[in-house]
Every structure is written in structure tokens, then in C-alpha cells.
Amino acid sequence: MELVERDYALQRLRDARALAQQGTGRTALVYGEAGIGKTSLVRCLAFEHSEGRVLVGGCEALFSPRPLGPFYDIADAFTTRTRNLLGREGRRAELFASLLTDLQELDGTTLLVLEDLHWADAATLDLVKYLARRIERVRALLVLTYRDDELDARHPLRLLCGDLPSDVAVRVPLLPLTETAVANMARQTGRSSEGLFAATGGNPFFVTEALSGEGLPASVRDAVLARAGRQTPAVRELLDLAAVVPARIDVSLVQALLSPRDEDVAAALASGLLFAQDGTYAYRHELARISMEQALPAPVASALHARLLGHLESLGDKIPMARLVHHAAGAGDCTSVMKYAPKAAADAAAHGAHCDAAWLYGKALAHAGDLPDAARADLLERYAYQCYLTSQIDTAIASCQSALAIWRKLEDKRQEGHLLRWLSRLHWFIGRNSEADAYGNLAVQLLESIHADDELAWALSNRAQMHMLAGRTAEAVTWGTRAIAMAEKQGNTEVLAHALNNVGTARCVRRHADGKEMLKRSLEIAIAHGYGEHVARAYANLTSSAVTTRDYPEGQWYISQASAYFNERDLDSWSQYVVAYQTRLDFEQGRWDAAGQLASQLLTRCDVTPVARIPALTVLARIRLRRGDPGGNDLLEEVTELACATGELQRLAPVASARAEAAWLRGDEVDDDPIVSQTCRLAEELHDTRALGELLFWRHWMGEDWPETADIEAPYALQRNGQWQDAALAWQSVGCPYERALALMEGDEYGINEALATLSALEASATIKRCRDTLHRNGVRGMARGPRASTSANPAGLTLRELQILALLTQGLSNTEIAGRLARSEKTVEHHVSAVLRKLDARSRGEAVAQAGRLGLAQPH
Structure with missing residues (x-):
């Protein structure tokens, strides 16, 4: 096949195929505007592919696409098990895994081409995502073609493509032809190139249509219609019939409806509009088909759809419902739309194509008539x-x-x-x-x-869930316990899993031991019965409960378990929620760089739900505020609006604490923020010791007295009692370096210096400045200053990090203890200690400390 200005794009695909042949599969994204040559490029690659199979499936421009339509096109290449699973409700995980296994077991290297994914249904995109994330295990090149100019920011295909790892995804954008290439094409056909590039924009299909017509057309539609207009009525009838069938029309269907003469078929193919392939006729390009379809008078189009619908109905159950709905709607046949749309919607829902199912149910309701x-x-x-x-x-x-x-x-x-x-x-x-x-x-x-006990059990569990989400533990337990008893009596395991989750979460966040056990039981029931949504919800609540109660090791363990479960099932909405809590866990444990990077990545997605956006936005806002980086206040205002809309303490408390801290960082003397005040009252009302403790802490630092009777988290209670050393140890034991530093700031000179060193390691420059201002106002002078930007300020030429390490060495801390203080790995600390010893020409840590004293480096400068 002859391609123009596509050598680089073709070579990119060849290189990806070569990697697949070596056993490392790849995904290739071939994209560009309509008519840019995506199909021609892929056909050229397929033509020269000799080692293994070429499997080609395509999406159709139906009113509502058939679930998994492209995979039905290539179903014959798969095992009987996979084919049987294609239409089975509730068996998506098995289908996806079975299809992947089939691809792994095919001989040679498989070229799997899925075209026009901008028209794909949700189930197809889910399966594509599943395969693309695992393609490295397969000797296959997965080629996806689509029109990128037809994808808005929220289109699921755009989100899918954005998620693919760069090391396994090859992006092949196709650009318009250059003016030189267009002129060469015109010269080869003996036509003038004057005005051709300007009229076509270098689009290959437009150029080809213009060169094959009589003079330069005003549009591609004019060029197509001019070519069709030169045909006989019999040929035009065939072209019109093919125009109302998206993608391709079976030869048998044409024969049944038209019985065209061989010479008419030959003329249609010779026109350059249609081509024949694998028992079907198709327009050479979808743009040409659409041009022909839109030019049909409404009565003609309606009659064609009606004829097609009648014949397809006569063929029995083997015709996809989505196609019947398409022709019924095109024919304006309300009775048939009502007959097929609900069935097609149920089929779409069973395949996870919920957007398509909603559209189909809506279409049915619009034609409901006298239902x-x-x-x-x-x-x-x-x-x-x-x-x-x-x-x-x-x-x-x-x-x-x-x-x-x-x-x-x-x-x-x-x-x-x-x-x-x-x-x-x-x-x-x-x-x-x-x-x-x-x-x-x-x-x-x-x-x-x-x-009505069956429905009542769900209603009781719903009440428990509402109270749990609002932080009303006693009410959640009361309602949920009734739901659990009723579900156990009925043997309703789904309600039981739901209710156990609600009660367990409510008690777990209030640190009741039985709450975690109930959550685990909910998870076990959900896994045993395949309740995917309830499994995901259990993992999410186990994770969030652990982080909220500062059981960070357990939270990390559940995050790993949840990730493994989600990766095999592509439950993105739940995985995003867990990722959001990973950012919070990293942030609270002092891994701010990792937390900020992960939060930023999550927030670039436009499909993240508010419950996942709130923790990620809060983490990012607090990091920026503490470090004095720009944009922190804007993020705080955005997340405040989201949190206030929920009215729930679990969303409001971190945001209110961030607002209180931001006010302290600004130097405000009085806390008059109504959101902080209201959240504080709500936390006290709901007996949330963590939320109340943090809010009261920031109010205390802004000049208010600690309420003596408030029930607050243990480390904050120690700080309220003036036991700053015990509080610092408590924060260290749970792994919260920032909170530990703030506790030390209330201590003696030694504690304050250590606090400043920790804050320096966290790069919390705005916090350091505010602490110093407070110390100076209180008459404290001579405190250790944070390390300066230049290493030339000290005789040994130590870096900022090495000065921090040296300061902690003078305190006799081990590498493990230093790593804990600075929230760095022991290996990293070991490297820094070695560098300090080398620069100070010291053979031991003791010699380094002594040398530092002689050089005046015993404390960071």
C-alpha cells in the first residue's frame, strides 16, 4: 500500500510490533481527525504482518453502540469459553481474564486492531483498559484508533489514554499532509494543485475526494455527492441502503433487500465509494457514508430503516438489540423502539455500559406512549x-x-x-x-x-449508612444492628454485608475494637458472594478508618490489598478514593513530596469524585501553605466549597483544620472563621476526639485557652497539660513528624532547636517563619536558625541536608532515629552521614561532632 508522509508513523508501529515479537506487548494509540489516514496506516501494518494473527474489530456510529461490539467482530479467534462469556450477565471479570488468556496462548505475535474507539461503549473501553494495563504479558500489539478532536475533557477514552503508562503505550499522532505532498498527489493525477491545499487543509481523504471529482468542491460532502450523482438509479439505491447502516452492511442483507445485478454491484465498487471485504460492503470512509446518509430525504431514510428493521426481525434472536433499536428509531417506529430499547438497555447494563443503558432507557421512555x-x-x-x-x-x-x-x-x-x-x-x-x-x-x-421485611432491611441499612457518614455513631449502630438482625434472619447476605460495613465503620473510627472485626466480616461476605461494590466499599472504609485513627501501618496494608483487588477489576472510582487516602497517609507521616506528587496526579483527572478530591485537595493545599508555595489559598477555597456541600464532619474537619492553620500562618490574632467554629462545635457534639483536638490546638496557638473538659486525642491532651515532651514522644510513636515538631516548639531550647531542624527537613519554610516570629515576640533570642541556601557559609562546605544531619549527630541520635526525625530512609541518612564524615575528615561520628564544635558547626546555621 502506498502511503504519503507516513513513514515515521509506520516505523513507530513497526518498532512497537518488534517489541511485541520479543515477548513484551505494547499498546499503540493512532489518532487524528476524520480522514487523516488512520485506517490506511493500520491496514499497511496489517498487510506486512506475517508472524501470527491479525484481528480487527471496529466500533459503529449507532445511536447506542452494541456492548463489546468490536470483540464480537473477532470472537471466532477466541476459545468457546470466551465466546460464551461475551453475552453473559455479571461475568465481566471472568470474560476479561479469559480473553487475556486466549491472547497469551495464540501462536506467534497477534496484531489486535480496534478502530474508531471514539464511538465505543463503556464495556468495550473497560475491556480495552484491562488489556492495555496487562499487554506487557502478551506477545501482541494492541492498536487503538480514534478521532482525538471529537473527545471532550470528560470523554472516557481520553481518561483511558491518559492513564496508560508511557513505557508501554506508543502514541502515533497523524498530522495533515504538507503543501508539497498535496501538490505531488495532484501532479500524479494530472490535476492542478491550485487552491487544493487551502481547500482541504492537507486532509488525505479530502485531497483524494477533491482530486477524483470534477473541479475543486466546496466541501467533502459535495465531492462525495457529486460522485454518487453520476451513478445509475440502481447503483444509487445500493449506495443509499449502505449509507443508513453504520460501518458495514452484510452482502446477504443487500441481496435480500435489493437483489442487485452483478454489474450494479461492480459499478458501486468501481465508483470508489464502496469496497467489499469479508462478506460485507462498506464505504471507503465513514465521512463518505455520513455525507450520503445526511443527504437522504427524511421519507427515504425512514423507509430504508423500516425495510432493514423488518428483515432483521425476521432473522430471529441473533441480531444485536442495539442495531434493532437504531433502525427502529430511524424508522420512527415507536412500538419497535419500546420493544427493543429496554432489552438493549438491560444488555448494555449487564456489560457495564451504564451510559448507553441510561440513553436507551430514556429513548424507551420517550416512546412509551400508552404504556x-x-x-x-x-x-x-x-x-x-x-x-x-x-x-x-x-x-x-x-x-x-x-x-x-x-x-x-x-x-x-x-x-x-x-x-x-x-x-x-x-x-x-x-x-x-x-x-x-x-x-x-x-x-x-x-x-x-x-x-415488608425484605425492603425494610435495606431501608434500615440506608439509615445506618446516613448516620455513619454524618459521624453519628450511636444512631448508626442502632439502625444498623436492626438491619443486621433482619438480614441474618432472612439470609440476605447482600444487606448483611452492607449493614456490617456501616456499623463497623461507625465504630471503627471511634476506636472500638469490634468495629474493625465487623468491617472485616463485611469484606469476607462480599468477597465470598462476588459483591464487587461492597468489596470495594469495605476496602475503602478499612483504609480511611485506619488513616483517621492514625494506624498508619494497617492503613498502608489495606491500601496494598485494595490496590491488588482494584487492579484486577478496574474499579477506578474506588481506587481513586483509596489513592486519595494514600496521599493523606503520606502527608501525615511527613512524606510531603510523595504526597504532593500523588495528589497532583490524582487531581489532573476530571472524573475524580468529590469524596476523593476533598482529601487530595486538602493535602496539596496544606503542603503549599506550610512551605509558602503559591496556590495554597486557592486550593483551600476550592476544597472548602466541596466539603461544606457535604455537611459531614469527616470531610469538614481536615478542611477546617487547614483553614485554622492558614489563619495562624498569616499571623491572625483571632479565629473568627465561621467554618472553623461550626466544625469545632460539630466535632464536640459528635465526640470526634481527633477532629476536636486538632481544631482546639490551632485555636490555642492563636491565643485562646484550652477547654479543660474537652475530650480530645491523647497527644493533644498532653499538650494541653503542658507535657510537651510526652506529647512529642506520643506523636513520634504514631509517626507524625510535623505534629511532633509543633509539640517540641512549646518546650525548652533543646526542644525548639530540634523542632526547627525537623521543620527544616520538611521544608516547611512558612511554618518556620511563623514560629520564629512568635519566639521573637515572646522575647526568645538566639535560637538555631534554619540552614541557608549556600554551602559557602560554613568552613567544611556542608550542604543544607548535611548540616541538618550534623545537628542531629551532635544529639547522639542513631541513623534510625535520624531517619525518623527527617522522614527519610535509613539508606539515605547513611549516605549523608558518610558525606559529613568525609568533609570533616573524621573517622567516626564522635570525631565529626568534636570537629563540628571546633568549627562552630555544632548547631545548624
Whole structure:
């Protein structure tokens, strides 16, 4: 195949294939505008691929794409097990793993091409993500083509591509042809190139269409229609039929509907608009098909869709529902849309294509006509659930309220209670907690009155969840205990897992030992029964509870366990939540660089939910504020708005503490921030000792007295009692260097110097400056100053870090203790100690300390 100005792009693909042939698979992203030559490039690569198989699947521009459509195209290459799993509901994990195994076992190197992913359904993108993350294990090159100019910032494909590691993903952007290349193409066809580049922008398809037409067209549409207009009516009929079928049309379908003569088929192919491949006819480019389809008069297009629908219906169950819906909608056939759209939506939902399912249910509702009330309410509920899963919460609420009105009209109390419970959950998602509570209470009252125990168990667990999220432990336990008892009596393991999670989390964050055991039991039940959402929720709450209670080793362990589970299942929304708590764990343990980098990476994604954005934003804001870096206050205002919308203490407390600390860093003398005051009162009301302790600490540092009776976290209680040394030891035991430094700042000269050294290691320049200002105002002079930027200020030429190490060596600390103080690894500390000994010409740590004293380096400068 002859390609123009694509040598570099083709070589990039060849290089990636060579790595795949060596056993290290790669993913190649081939992208550019419509008509840029993506398909031609990939066909050239496939043409020269001789070692192994070439598998090509494509996405179609249907109203709602068929779930896993591209993989149905290549299903014959896979085992019977994989083919059987393709259409099975709830078997996604098995399907993905089975398909990966099949690829690993194919002979030679596999070239797997998936085209037009900008039209892909959610299930296809999930499977692509799964394969791309594991492609290194396979002798395969996964080639993905798409139009990057049609992807907005929130398009799931853009998010998928952004997640791929750079070391396994090869990006091959295709640019327009140069003016020289366009002129050469014109010369080869004997046509003038005047104005051609300006009219086509160097787009290869546009150039080809313009050169094949009569004169320079105003648009590619004009060029395509001019070519089609030169055909006979019989050929044009074939072209029109193919135009209303996205991607390709089976030859058998054309024969059944048109029975065209051989010479008419030959003329259609000779026109350059259509080509034949593997028992199908397809337009040479999708732009050409769309141009033809849009030019069809509405009655003609409707009639063609109707003929196609009628014939496809006669073929039985083997036709994908999505295709039937497409032609039914194109024909304006409401009855058929209602017949097929709900089934297609259920199929899409079963494959995880929830956006497509929501669209299809919405399409069905738009054509519902005289649907009976109960059936309409059921359809509204299904639509609402898919909208809930795809963050269309306002639409979900409206749909639920419409369904609720119907069930009330029909006096179906059980369904009414079910809808009230869902409205409670949905209103919580948009921050309308008072309405969420009202709906939740109504659900329980109604379901109790009619003894609908199956729905009542869910309603009770929902109330427990609402109280747990709001930090109301006693209420969460009361409601959740009832739900647990009812679920155990019914043998309802899903409700049991849900309720145990709620009660366990509520008790765990208040440091009750049985809470963790309940959470673990919830996790075990969810894993045993394959309740993926409940497994993810258990891992998330085990992680957040451990971090909140400062059990950092356990939190890190659960993060590793959760990551392994999520990586095999691509549960991104939950994995983002756990990553957010990793940033908080790193931050609280003094690994600020790692925390800031991870938080920044997470926040670049536009699909991160508020509950994950809040901790990440808070961490990043606090690091910048403490270090005096720009942007901290802007981040703090952004996260304040998000946290206040939730009204929950677990979101508000870290943000309020950050605001109080920011006020102290500014030098404010009085804490008059209403958010801080309100959160402080809420923490006291809910007996949250950690949140209350931190807030009262910052208020104390701004001049307020410690409330003597407040129940606060143990290290803060020690500081309140003036036991700064014990407080520092307590902070050291849990691994919080910054809090330890602030406790030492309330001590003697030795403690203050050590605090400043720790803050210097953390690079908390804004905190250091504020501490020094306070010391000076209190008449304290001569305290050790933080290391200066130049190493020339000391006779030994020690760096900033080496000066810090030396200061700690003079205190007789071991490498392990120094590593703990500076939040660095022992190996790093060992390197620094060696450098200090070398520069001071010392053979031991004792000699280094003595030499430092002689040189006046016993304390950092």
C-alpha cells in the first residue's frame, strides 16, 4: 500500500510490533481527525504482518453502540469459553481474564486492531483498559484508533489514554499532509494543485475526494455527492441502503433487500465509494457514508430503516438489540423502539455500559406512549438507577419522583417504600442531607407499617449508612444492628454485608475494637458472594478508618490489598478514593513530596469524585501553605466549597483544620472563621476526639485557652497539660513528624532547636517563619536558625541536608532515629552521614561532632 508522509508513523508501529515479537506487548494509540489516514496506516501494518494473527474489530456510529461490539467482530479467534462469556450477565471479570488468556496462548505475535474507539461503549473501553494495563504479558500489539478532536475533557477514552503508562503505550499522532505532498498527489493525477491545499487543509481523504471529482468542491460532502450523482438509479439505491447502516452492511442483507445485478454491484465498487471485504460492503470512509446518509430525504431514510428493521426481525434472536433499536428509531417506529430499547438497555447494563443503558432507557421512555402505569414506573426506576450510576443525579431524582407518584396512585406501598429509600440515597449525593434524612425516615415508617421485611432491611441499612457518614455513631449502630438482625434472619447476605460495613465503620473510627472485626466480616461476605461494590466499599472504609485513627501501618496494608483487588477489576472510582487516602497517609507521616506528587496526579483527572478530591485537595493545599508555595489559598477555597456541600464532619474537619492553620500562618490574632467554629462545635457534639483536638490546638496557638473538659486525642491532651515532651514522644510513636515538631516548639531550647531542624527537613519554610516570629515576640533570642541556601557559609562546605544531619549527630541520635526525625530512609541518612564524615575528615561520628564544635558547626546555621 502506498502511503504519503507516513513513514515515521509506520516505523513507530513497526518498532512497537518488534517489541511485541520479543515477548513484551505494547499498546499503540493512532489518532487524528476524520480522514487523516488512520485506517490506511493500520491496514499497511496489517498487510506486512506475517508472524501470527491479525484481528480487527471496529466500533459503529449507532445511536447506542452494541456492548463489546468490536470483540464480537473477532470472537471466532477466541476459545468457546470466551465466546460464551461475551453475552453473559455479571461475568465481566471472568470474560476479561479469559480473553487475556486466549491472547497469551495464540501462536506467534497477534496484531489486535480496534478502530474508531471514539464511538465505543463503556464495556468495550473497560475491556480495552484491562488489556492495555496487562499487554506487557502478551506477545501482541494492541492498536487503538480514534478521532482525538471529537473527545471532550470528560470523554472516557481520553481518561483511558491518559492513564496508560508511557513505557508501554506508543502514541502515533497523524498530522495533515504538507503543501508539497498535496501538490505531488495532484501532479500524479494530472490535476492542478491550485487552491487544493487551502481547500482541504492537507486532509488525505479530502485531497483524494477533491482530486477524483470534477473541479475543486466546496466541501467533502459535495465531492462525495457529486460522485454518487453520476451513478445509475440502481447503483444509487445500493449506495443509499449502505449509507443508513453504520460501518458495514452484510452482502446477504443487500441481496435480500435489493437483489442487485452483478454489474450494479461492480459499478458501486468501481465508483470508489464502496469496497467489499469479508462478506460485507462498506464505504471507503465513514465521512463518505455520513455525507450520503445526511443527504437522504427524511421519507427515504425512514423507509430504508423500516425495510432493514423488518428483515432483521425476521432473522430471529441473533441480531444485536442495539442495531434493532437504531433502525427502529430511524424508522420512527415507536412500538419497535419500546420493544427493543429496554432489552438493549438491560444488555448494555449487564456489560457495564451504564451510559448507553441510561440513553436507551430514556429513548424507551420517550416512546412509551400508552404504556401501563406499573410498566412505566418500572421503566422509570431502571432509568433512574442507570442515571445514578453515571452521576446524572438530578435526572435520577426526577425519574424516581415520577415513579413514586405512579406507585402512590396504584397504592403499592412496598414499591413506594423502595422509592423513598432510593430518594434518600440520591439526595445525599447532591448534598441535600436534610431531605435525604426525611426520605429515609419515611421509607422506614412506611415499610414497617406493611411488614415488608425484605425492603425494610435495606431501608434500615440506608439509615445506618446516613448516620455513619454524618459521624453519628450511636444512631448508626442502632439502625444498623436492626438491619443486621433482619438480614441474618432472612439470609440476605447482600444487606448483611452492607449493614456490617456501616456499623463497623461507625465504630471503627471511634476506636472500638469490634468495629474493625465487623468491617472485616463485611469484606469476607462480599468477597465470598462476588459483591464487587461492597468489596470495594469495605476496602475503602478499612483504609480511611485506619488513616483517621492514625494506624498508619494497617492503613498502608489495606491500601496494598485494595490496590491488588482494584487492579484486577478496574474499579477506578474506588481506587481513586483509596489513592486519595494514600496521599493523606503520606502527608501525615511527613512524606510531603510523595504526597504532593500523588495528589497532583490524582487531581489532573476530571472524573475524580468529590469524596476523593476533598482529601487530595486538602493535602496539596496544606503542603503549599506550610512551605509558602503559591496556590495554597486557592486550593483551600476550592476544597472548602466541596466539603461544606457535604455537611459531614469527616470531610469538614481536615478542611477546617487547614483553614485554622492558614489563619495562624498569616499571623491572625483571632479565629473568627465561621467554618472553623461550626466544625469545632460539630466535632464536640459528635465526640470526634481527633477532629476536636486538632481544631482546639490551632485555636490555642492563636491565643485562646484550652477547654479543660474537652475530650480530645491523647497527644493533644498532653499538650494541653503542658507535657510537651510526652506529647512529642506520643506523636513520634504514631509517626507524625510535623505534629511532633509543633509539640517540641512549646518546650525548652533543646526542644525548639530540634523542632526547627525537623521543620527544616520538611521544608516547611512558612511554618518556620511563623514560629520564629512568635519566639521573637515572646522575647526568645538566639535560637538555631534554619540552614541557608549556600554551602559557602560554613568552613567544611556542608550542604543544607548535611548540616541538618550534623545537628542531629551532635544529639547522639542513631541513623534510625535520624531517619525518623527527617522522614527519610535509613539508606539515605547513611549516605549523608558518610558525606559529613568525609568533609570533616573524621573517622567516626564522635570525631565529626568534636570537629563540628571546633568549627562552630555544632548547631545548624
